[in-house]
Amino acid sequence: GAVVSQHPSWVICKSGTSVKIECRSLDFQATTMFWYRQFPKQSLMLMATSNEGSKATYEQGVEKDKFLINHASLTLSTLTVTSAHPEDSSFYICSASGQGGGYGYTFGSGTRLTVV
Amino acid sequence: GDSVTQMEGPVTLSEEAFLTINCTYTATGYPSLFWYVQYPGEGLQLLLKATKADDKGSNKGFEATYRKETTSFHLEKGSVQVSDSAVYFCALSVGRDDKIIFGKGTRLHILP
Numbered sequence: 001g002a003v004v005s006q007h008p009s010w011v012i013c014k015s016g017t018s019v020k021i022e023c024r025s026l027d028f029q030a031t032t033m034f035w036y037r038q039f040p041k042q043s044l045m046l047m048a049t050s051n052e053g054s055k056a057t058y059e060q061g062v063e064k065d066k067f068l069i070n071h072a073s074l075t076l077s078t079l080t081v082t083s084a085h086p087e088d089s090s091f092y093i094c095s096a097s098g099q100g101g102g103y104g105y106t107f108g109s110g111t112r113l114t115v116v
Numbered sequence: 117g118d119s120v121t122q123m124e125g126p127v128t129l130s131e132e133a134f135l136t137i138n139c140t141y142t143a144t145g146y147p148s149l150f151w152y153v154q155y156p157g158e159g160l161q162l163l164l165k166a167t168k169a170d171d172k173g174s175n176k177g178f179e180a181t182y183r184k185e186t187t188s189f190h191l192e193k194g195s196v197q198v199s200d201s202a203v204y205f206c207a208l209s210v211g212r213d214d215k216i217i218f219g220k221g222t223r224l225h226i227l228p
Contacts (some may be wrong), residue, residue, distance in 0.1 A: 034215060043205065043220040053137075093160065095216075105161040105216060107152075 002028050004096050006108025014086055021111045023094030030096035035078040038091040050077050055059045084115040118143045122206045122219035130227050137191040137222050139206035147210035149182050149189040150153055154203045198226045
C-alpha cells in the first residue's frame with residue numbers, strides 16, 4: 001500500500017537554529033502534501049497545504065516565513081522551522097495524497113521536535 | 117467554519133466491552149468522514165471512512181455510519197480487545213483542496 005516516510009522521527013535543536021523535516025512518498029506520486037502540528041493532548045492542526053511545483057497555502061495564524069515549505073517534486077516535501085524557539089517544540093506530521101496513493105491520505109510517522 | 121467534535125477521553129473499558137466514541141461535525145457542503153487511529157509510538161492510520169449519507173464504514177470490527185440528519189459519525193465496536201488501546205480521531209474532509217479537519221482525539225484504554 002501507499003507509504004509515506006518522514007524523517008527524522010525526532011530531533012533536538014538549540015534555540016535560534018533551523019530544522020528541516022522531510023516527507024517522502026515512497027510508492028506513489030504525491031501531488032498534494034499537508035503539514036500538521038500536534039500539541040500534547042490536542043488534535044492535529046493543519047499548518048499548510050502544498051501542491052507540487054507551487055507555493056504552499058498556509059492556514060490562518062501560521063507564519064509562512066517561519067515554517068518554510070517546499071514541494072519541489074512529486075515525492076518530496078520539506079518543512080523547515082527557521083530560528084526555532086522552545087514554543088515551536090511539538091509533533092509535526094505530514095500526509096500525502098495523489099495518484100497511486102489510494103483513497104484518502106497517507107500519513108508519515110511524525111517528527112518530535114524539541115527546542116532547547 | 118468546519119469543525120469536528122468528539123467525546124473527550126480517556127475512555128477506559130474492560131476487554132470484550134462494547135465501545136462507542138461519539139463524533140459530530142459541522143460542515144458546509146457534503147463532507148467525507150473518517151476515523152483515524154494512532155497506536156502508541158506510531159503515526160496515524162486510516163481506520164474507516166464514509167463518503168455520503170447513510171454509508172457505513174467498517175474495518176477491524178469497528179463501524180461508523182454517516183448520519184446526515186444528526187451530523188454524526190459515531191465509532192462503535194461490539195467487543196474491544198487490549199490491542200485496541202490507542203487514540204482515535206474523527207475527521208472530515210470537504211472542499212476542493214480536500215484538507216482534513218480533525219477532532220481532538222479520544223484516548224482509549226482497554227483493560228485485560
